Amino acid sequence: MDIKGTFFDGKTARAVDVVFRAEGGRVMVAGEDNIPLVHWCNLDTCTIAPRLGNTRRVIRFSGGQRFETDDQAGMADLEAGAGVNRSFFLIHLLESHWKSVLVCFVGLLVFAVGFVRYGIPAISTHIAYRLPQGILDQASQEAEEVLTKRLLKPSTLAPERAEEIRARFRELVREITGDMESPYAFSLAFGEAKALGANAFALPSGTIVMTDQLVGMSEDIREIQGVLVHEIAHVTHRHAVRNILQSTGVFVLVSLLVGDGASVTGLAVSIPTLLLESGYSRRFETEADRRVVDYFVKKGWDIAAYENILRRLTAKERDIPGSSFISTHPGTEDRIENLRKWAARQSAP
Amino acid sequence: METDLNGAVSAPTPQTYDVVFTGSAREYFKIWIVNLFLTLVTFGIYGAWAKVRTRRYFYACTSVAGHPFDYLANPVNILKGHLIVGALFIIYMVTEQFKPEWAFALMIVFYLIFPFLAYNSLKFYTHNSAYRNIRFRFNGTLKQSYILFLLKSLLIPLTLGLYFPFWVFLRKKWFFENAGFGTTTNRFTGRAKQFYKAYFFASLQFLLLAVIPLGMIMGIFAATNLEFSRASLEQPEFLKVIFIFMAIGYATMVLGSVIPQQYLFSQITNHCWNTSNLGRVRVNSRLKTGRLVLIRLTNFLAIIFSLGLMIPWAKVRRTRYVLGCLTVEEVGGGLDEFTAEMARDVSAVGDTAVDFFDFDIGL
Numbered sequence: 001m002d003i004k005g006t007f008f009d010g011k012t013a014r015a016v017d018v019v020f021r022a023e024g025g026r027v028m029v030a031g032e033d034n035i036p037l038v039h040w041c042n043l044d045t046c047t048i049a050p051r052l053g054n055t056r057r058v059i060r061f062s063g064g065q066r067f068e069t070d071d072q073a074g075m076a077d078l079e080a081g082a083g084v085n086r087s088f089f090l091i092h093l094l095e096s097h098w099k100s101v102l103v104c105f106v107g108l109l110v111f112a113v114g115f116v117r118y119g120i121p122a123i124s125t126h127i128a129y130r131l132p133q134g135i136l137d138q139a140s141q142e143a144e145e146v147l148t149k150r151l152l153k154p155s156t157l158a159p160e161r162a163e164e165i166r167a168r169f170r171e172l173v174r175e176i177t178g179d180m181e182s183p184y185a186f187s188l189a190f191g192e193a194k195a196l197g198a199n200a201f202a203l204p205s206g207t208i209v210m211t212d213q214l215v216g217m218s219e220d221i222r223e224i225q226g227v228l229v230h231e232i233a234h235v236t237h238r239h240a241v242r243n244i245l246q247s248t249g250v251f252v253l254v255s256l257l258v259g260d261g262a263s264v265t266g267l268a269v270s271i272p273t274l275l276l277e278s279g280y281s282r283r284f285e286t287e288a289d290r291r292v293v294d295y296f297v298k299k300g301w302d303i304a305a306y307e308n309i310l311r312r313l314t315a316k317e318r319d320i321p322g323s324s325f326i327s328t329h330p331g332t333e334d335r336i337e338n339l340r341k342w343a344a345r346q347s348a349p
Numbered sequence: 350m351e352t353d354l355n356g357a358v359s360a361p362t363p364q365t366y367d368v369v370f371t372g373s374a375r376e377y378f379k380i381w382i383v384n385l386f387l388t389l390v391t392f393g394i395y396g397a398w399a400k401v402r403t404r405r406y407f408y409a410c411t412s413v414a415g416h417p418f419d420y421l422a423n424p425v426n427i428l429k430g431h432l433i434v435g436a437l438f439i440i441y442m443v444t445e446q447f448k449p450e451w452a453f454a455l456m457i458v459f460y461l462i463f464p465f466l467a468y469n470s471l472k473f474y475t476h477n478s479a480y481r482n483i484r485f486r487f488n489g490t491l492k493q494s495y496i497l498f499l500l501k502s503l504l505i506p507l508t509l510g511l512y513f514p515f516w517v518f519l520r521k522k523w524f525f526e527n528a529g530f531g532t533t534t535n536r537f538t539g540r541a542k543q544f545y546k547a548y549f550f551a552s553l554q555f556l557l558l559a560v561i562p563l564g565m566i567m568g569i570f571a572a573t574n575l576e577f578s579r580a581s582l583e584q585p586e587f588l589k590v591i592f593i594f595m596a597i598g599y600a601t602m603v604l605g606s607v608i609p610q611q612y613l614f615s616q617i618t619n620h621c622w623n624t625s626n627l628g629r630v631r632v633n634s635r636l637k638t639g640r641l642v643l644i645r646l647t648n649f650l651a652i653i654f655s656l657g658l659m660i661p662w663a664k665v666r667r668t669r670y671v672l673g674c675l676t677v678e679e680v681g682g683g684l685d686e687f688t689a690e691m692a693r694d695v696s697a698v699g700d701t702a703v704d705f706f707d708f709d710i711g712l
Contacts (some may be wrong), residue, residue, distance in 0.1 A: 008481050012483075015416060054376070065482070
């Protein structure tokens, strides 16, 4: 079988019109007047560049010569006959039909969504629970320094009040982590911070920080206990570390997907990353709220106390319609609705 | 030399070829989707093949005098590079989160190995680009890379950035002086003065189009905010005003940065090509800033509103314009007369380090 095309000897840039001849696994290239430019050799000593769209086909010889042709049909016959580039031919088939492209597109979406929803969280959880406590403490150290040295001023709470809350906190920790040796060094710190308002944070090491404003806002000790259970859940479920790991996962995924066109705009990477990460964060908040309900139901306490402080905490933030999409916390009404739903389900099994 | 009918030797007539780009957004879209799908289901491993396929497509669609370019990289080598870079990236991310005090030390390590990566990736990139079965080449040395990226770059902060245009000039000079095709090495006569001129006007544009308008917008916002802060946050009008200010601010920022960016790109690219010649062949570049800005902005909008689906269209469109501005001029059979260097670099074998890395480092 003959294929017409252009030939380059690999020594100069000169192009020559030639015929490529293949017979039973042996090939050669004949130039003008049938003068052989490449002598008969085995086809498997040559490299056939896989088909790519309708771009020109190329065969490279072991001696550095190159044969080019636009004869797509001839090249397809040659490849089929010799059984080379089978997997690349499959890829070409995928690339050349709109139907298969559509299937790939749907597959892409399904896989990406599955990975974001289940893959990344599962992998992150797996890693997070295997990290030694030393690393968690290290990670907390810097955040703790920023919090205590820059943001927080010394607490102005009455010492008796602080001690009362601490006693409840120790009780909660004991009941939640059980008698088992807990790896966390749980401690509760108070501080005054205008910039942070009424707020509480949990660091991976087990340090929980509560602002005076939050204590001042509470009307009942149950409310504070609710917040503390929520924060303890962040620690024991390693939410902070999982968050870091998931962000890394999302970043890798998004850059894998848009990496090629990322130079076009940074926005293409940052917006989806932001949306996905805030979605994860909301799931952690929901999980921590869930633990509050579990604990309150177990103790036979009314979940309304926790609802009240949630309402008061978020009253100032005012939900902007549609903003829950990018918010790190779920909307207050959604949270409260969830609390009631879980509480009802648990008390009446 | 050509001999005319009278037997007299006539001066060789220069012949001009357009650089033709025949890539189509439809065809590339299909390749792109399949690439993304396979990259994702193989957890990134196919990424190396995807990269080669994409490059090969763009190269094969670019032709001069009827002959296309070719990208010859072996995907397995690119995969090795990806794995190494991926590992470095993960090490950095983890260190930054858990041992921030080590992250700085790691940054210094990366700074120290960057010249090595830049040098190898340039070599890899040029060596794997070919035209008419002759590979391009890069003759720069690793030592030069360290002098440029490690030592001379230190002068940029020391001179408060005044050295920066000169440094960019040195970087371009390093590439254009050492790039070669077969046995022929490029000659570069670019001037640092042109770089200073380009950076001066780009800075001026940035000042006039971004800094001053943004300052004014912020000033107006501060003024209105005073009136509005008494009004309650509950008012939707208040939110609307904030939104409008943010939108105007963002649009100003995009416009104010895209224009100087594209201006720099067109000025520097045109200057570098127009002061280069490769043996008897010259490449002329006539990029226009206005057109580049228009393409960049419309591409940006198209990508945002299509949720990324028009990335292939945008890429093909920009490539078509940029390549369409290039012409190749040869004097007397220049294109035919290139010869491959047989003594060295015949193949990548034996020089594996060269094959490892392939980054777009923006040279």
